[in-house]
Amino acid sequence: xxxxxxxxxxxxxxxxxAKIVIDPFETSSGIHYPKIDKVANYVLVSxxxxxxxxxxxxxxxxxxxxxxxxxxxxxxxxxGIPEFHDKSMGKxxxxxxxxxxSLDNLDIVHLGDLGEVPSTEFKNKxxxxxxLLVPVGGFYTINSDEADEVIxxxxxxxxxxxxxxxxxxxxxxxxxxxxxxxxxxxKRLETNWIEITKAELPDKxxxxxxxxxxx
Numbered sequence: 770x771x772x773x774x775x776x777x778x779x780x781x782x783x784x785x786x787a788k789i790v791i792d793p794f795e796t797s798s799g800i801h802y803p804k805i806d807k808v809a810n811y812v813l814v815s816x817x818x819x820x821x822x823x824x825x826x827x828x829x830x831x832x833x834x835x836x837x838x839x840x841x842x843x844x845x846x847x848x849g850i851p852e853f854h855d856k857s858m859g860k861x862x863x864x865x866x867x868x869x870x871s872l873d874n875l876d877i878v879h880l881g882d883l884g885e886v887p888s889t890e891f892k893n894k895x896x897x898x899x900x901l902l903v904p905v906g907g908f909y910t911i912n913s914d915e916a917d918e919v920i921x922x923x924x925x926x927x928x929x930x931x932x933x934x935x936x937x938x939x940x941x942x943x944x945x946x947x948x949x950x951x952x953x954x955x956k957r958l959e960t961n962w963i964e965i966t967k968a969e970l971p972d973k974x975x976x977x978x979x980x981x982x983x984x
Contacts, residue, residue, distance in 0.1 A: 770873050772900065773962035774979040776802030777820055778881065778932045780902060784873055787811060787845045790831070791868065791879050791902075792821040799939035803984045813847070815881025816865040837866050846871040850894050856885045867895070874967045875899045878923065882910045882932065886918045899970060901925035904932035906942030913948035926970040927977060929963075935981050945978060952976060 773781040775793075777800060782789040790809045794800050800820055808829040814822045817835070824833050834840065837849035849866040865881040878895060879902040901923055904910035910932055911919060920928055934944040949955055954975050961982045 770875055770966065771962055771964050772877070772929065774929070774931065774982065775805055775807075775961070776800070776935075776937060776982055778815070778879075778902075778904065779805065779821075780879065780931075781807050781809070782870065782872070782877065786843055787872060788829075789813065789870065790827045791815070792881065793823045793826050794820045795823045795826075801937045801939070803982050811845075811847070813849075813868050813870075813879070814866075815868065815879065818882070821882065834868075835866070844872065850891065852881070852887060852891065853884055867891075869895055869898075875965070878902065878925070880904060880919070883919070884910055886911065886915050887922070889922075892922050895923060898923045898925040899967070900927040900929065900965065902929050902931055905930045905945065905948040906933035906940070908942045909940070910942075913943060913950075916948060920974075925974065927965065927975055929977050929979060937981055949976070949978070 771783040777794050778792040779794055780791045788809045789811045790807055791813045792815050793805050796804050805826045809827050809831045812824050812827050812831045812833050814835045837851045840847040848869040852865050852867050868879045870877045876897050877900040878898045903916050905913050905916040934942050957978045959980055961979050
């Protein structure tokens with residue numbers, strides 16, 4: 770399976786059974802990542818903000834999933850779990866959907882714009898996690914310290930940080946360095962993608978920092 774970071778909170782998961790785009794953004798209003806150019810079977814939208822819901826940019830005739838549902842077809846399982854975009858039960862920024870994708874014997878969780886450290890009940894709903902796509906930039910989402918708490922709660926084998934400040938983003942959020950400070954289980958990749966299988970998962974938890982996509 771190939772997991773490709775398209776920038777911000779957007780990922781492209783590619784496998785022979787499915788092609789999935791998560792949280793496609795608009796390349797405007799402070800977002801200067803390369804324009805998304807993917808054909809997909811599915812598009813997952815964690816919430817209806819412009820930097821996460823630009824479904825029209827995805828090519829093909831994908832099935833659009835915008836809410837907490839459970840889907841199972843053709844060897845793919847998608848589970849949506851409701852959560853909050855803030856620490857006030859959604860009163861500030863609304864609700865989000867956390868997505869768990871089970872494909873090719875891998876369980877991948879995309880936390881969207883998670884705004885709080887969730888409860889043990891949330892962990893029970895999520896279940897096992899192989900790969901966690903976690904926001905770390907703060908301000909609109911959990912910050913680096915809170916991300917550490919969520920990682921401890923869910924205990925994935927692989928952590929891929931997202932939603933942080935880069936040269937392509939003008940948002941007032943932290944860079945990746947704050948999250949990585951004092952961590953030793955880090956591997957910085959020169960590509961914006963990683964190929965991974967169940968057999969290749971690390972024995973101990975690893976953080977993979979994907980490079981921003983090139984223009």
